[in-house]
Amino acid sequence: MAEPILTLEAVRKVFGKFVAVDDVTLSIGRGEFLTFLGPSGSGKTTTLMMVAGFQSVSGGAMTLDGKPLDPLPAYKRDIGMVFQHYALFPHMTVAGNVAFPLEMRKLDKAQIAKKVRDVLALVGLPDHGERYPKQLSGGQQQRVALARAMVFEPRLLLMDEPLGALDKKLREHMQIEIMRLHRDMGITVLYVTHDQEEALVMSDRIAVFNEGRIEQIGAPSDLYDNPATRFVADFIGESNFIEGRVTGHNNGFAELEGAQTLRGRAEGNLSIGSAAVMAVRPERLHVNRANDGADANRVEGTVTDIVYLGQSRKFIVRVNDQTEMTALVQANVVGLESVTVGSSVSLSWRAEDSKVLGNT
Amino acid sequence: MFAKLARDRFAWLVLPAGILILAVFAYPVFWLLVRSFSDPSWGLQNYETVFAKVIYLKVLWNTVAIAGATTIGALLLGFPMAYSMVHAPPLMRKLLVFVVLIPFWTSILVRTFAWMVLLQPNGLLNDMLIGIGFIETPAKFMFNRTGVLIGMIQIMLPFMVFPLFSVMTRIDHAYVQAAANLGATPVKGFLRVYLPLCLPGIVTGSMLVFIISLGYFITPALLGGRKDVMIAQLIQQQISDFGNWGLSSALAVVLLIGTGLIFAVVHKVFKVGPDARF
Numbered sequence A: 001m002a003e004p005i006l007t008l009e010a011v012r013k014v015f016g017k018f019v020a021v022d023d024v025t026l027s028i029g030r031g032e033f034l035t036f037l038g039p040s041g042s043g044k045t046t047t048l049m050m051v052a053g054f055q056s057v058s059g060g061a062m063t064l065d066g067k068p069l070d071p072l073p074a075y076k077r078d079i080g081m082v083f084q085h086y087a088l089f090p091h092m093t094v095a096g097n098v099a100f101p102l103e104m105r106k107l108d109k110a111q112i113a114k115k116v117r118d119v120l121a122l123v124g125l126p127d128h129g130e131r132y133p134k135q136l137s138g139g140q141q142q143r144v145a146l147a148r149a150m151v152f153e154p155r156l157l158l159m160d161e162p163l164g165a166l167d168k169k170l171r172e173h174m175q176i177e178i179m180r181l182h183r184d185m186g187i188t189v190l191y192v193t194h195d196q197e198e199a200l201v202m203s204d205r206i207a208v209f210n211e212g213r214i215e216q217i218g219a220p221s222d223l224y225d226n227p228a229t230r231f232v233a234d235f236i237g238e239s240n241f242i243e244g245r246v247t248g249h250n251n252g253f254a255e256l257e258g259a260q261t262l263r264g265r266a267e268g269n270l271s272i273g274s275a276a277v278m279a280v281r282p283e284r285l286h287v288n289r290a291n292d293g294a295d296a297n298r299v300e301g302t303v304t305d306i307v308y309l310g311q312s313r314k315f316i317v318r319v320n321d322q323t324e325m326t327a328l329v330q331a332n333v334v335g336l337e338s339v340t341v342g343s344s345v346s347l348s349w350r351a352e353d354s355k356v357l358g359n360t
Numbered sequence B: 001m002f003a004k005l006a007r008d009r010f011a012w013l014v015l016p017a018g019i020l021i022l023a024v025f026a027y028p029v030f031w032l033l034v035r036s037f038s039d040p041s042w043g044l045q046n047y048e049t050v051f052a053k054v055i056y057l058k059v060l061w062n063t064v065a066i067a068g069a070t071t072i073g074a075l076l077l078g079f080p081m082a083y084s085m086v087h088a089p090p091l092m093r094k095l096l097v098f099v100v101l102i103p104f105w106t107s108i109l110v111r112t113f114a115w116m117v118l119l120q121p122n123g124l125l126n127d128m129l130i131g132i133g134f135i136e137t138p139a140k141f142m143f144n145r146t147g148v149l150i151g152m153i154q155i156m157l158p159f160m161v162f163p164l165f166s167v168m169t170r171i172d173h174a175y176v177q178a179a180a181n182l183g184a185t186p187v188k189g190f191l192r193v194y195l196p197l198c199l200p201g202i203v204t205g206s207m208l209v210f211i212i213s214l215g216y217f218i219t220p221a222l223l224g225g226r227k228d229v230m231i232a233q234l235i236q237q238q239i240s241d242f243g244n245w246g247l248s249s250a251l252a253v254v255l256l257i258g259t260g261l262i263f264a265v266v267h268k269v270f271k272v273g274p275d276a277r278f
């Protein structure tokens, strides 16, 4: 990672007795795109607000460019922010809004006019300077908010669910816009969303929040292929879970004893005899005829549902009384024509394609 | 067709209020208008008197000056009041709203007499100021402009506070945060963002206070001196002391038209109402 620009060290936020953010430690490299991803109420906004200076920290320390952030009031932090509902000043024109941070920094008039023009062109609104925010569509307002937060070249750009208010098509379009701007301008971005797809598409790294804590932080592919906890495996993408007890552990693989014995990759921190869960992605499962399948892991079951998705099919298989598993099979896989609802099948997968996680 | 019918049906609902306004407002005003041109004889002589005699111009000026000063005073006191109401915790907010409302439940006459008790030479205020050694001899708080303004500002305060309060509660805190985030000091953020967003409330409150103050009567009559006569007092005096209906009507019409003009100008300049900018 590039040199860190922002670091958080055991940051904590308490409202009364309620711990909203607990022990959050992370650092962001210059030019990086880091996303906070997590369910509603997991502390993403609160953490962002502490970085922006709108919430005090209850514990821990933050640094920006190596200097402690705490003593700086919000208006001296030089951190740009795109608010969830944009917070464009309704009594100023688009150009007035974008010029505002530059006027606060006492740039001269000609310079301000040029920068405003440039940034409005950059976000694709060169002719909208004289309009009022009320006269713009949601997507246009979003761009103005982005322009206003970028125009003063902040050291860090915060975005709290900036696309939450837009419809799906526009959202996907803006995701690409924001990624382009991030790439072209080299800005460091701290982004908040609870949309995992958005996080996977846009981020260099993702910090997964759960109940005020970071469960895992890593590159999208890292989180997807190597989830550290059951929560992450469940929250990012889809996973099948099979519960059991650890019976063996060597060379990065663990043995899990449940209805049958299974093998999967594992971190070193699993102790023999402890409760654990195996996570495996639906697309890693192979569907075979009953008692067939050459992979290391195999379970038998009955098909309860087949869902056609066009380029793929989903097989829902009841493995035992508690467990139903989902297998995703590409349309071009042959040999499953005779499998219908009620068929007995076996599901198999390679040990490398599954992960054994502590079950907490 | 049904919509039209519904509209016509609902139109009937305005009727009672319409009749009331017609009977107790439009008719008397029309009658005043006629009388201002016809009493004691037809012609413009009443208006000539109003605009020619220094004493009447002086009263007109007094009226505008007192109403203006009351408006400014109510704004200066009302703004921080409304602000703290909006930002107080819920229970405190209820209490403050209650405090602002209390004066509405007592008659203006009672409140004005209460001010007389407080402001008189050996009243509570003078005793207190002398007690703490701030002044040595009683200050004159009554029968002068000071007395009128103290009384009127207090009475007008709710008319300023509530429009401000209702506008301020609707200002999203994110605007203030955005201003700070973009580098505005608290003072700059207040002047460039918060204050302009309060403008509709400031205009509405100021208009209310100014216009109500223009026609004020009891407070200036009881707390003011001879130099603080307002137009309403003059009208009352002309009618009850001299039976001068023509001149009084002309004064009333001038007051009405002046108020209407001010209202129209403010409306145009600040674009409050449906065609507001924000």
Ligand SMILES: Nc1ncnc2c1ncn2[C@@H]1O[C@H](COP(=O)(O)OP(=O)(O)OP(=O)(O)O)[C@@H](O)[C@H]1O
Binding pocket: A015, A018, A020, A038, A039, A040, A041, A042, A043, A044, A045, A046, A047, A194
């Ligand atoms: N000012 C506050 N006072 C008390 N509790 C608060 C306050 N702000 C946030 N919380 C609580 O802190 C927790 C975390 O809130 P936060 O807004 O950070 O969640 P989030 O991850 O941003 O969720 P969302 O995705 O819904 O925006 C929530 O349970 C919330 O109720």
Ligand SMILES: [Mg+2]
Binding pocket: A044, A045, A046, A160
């Ligand atoms: Mg949030």
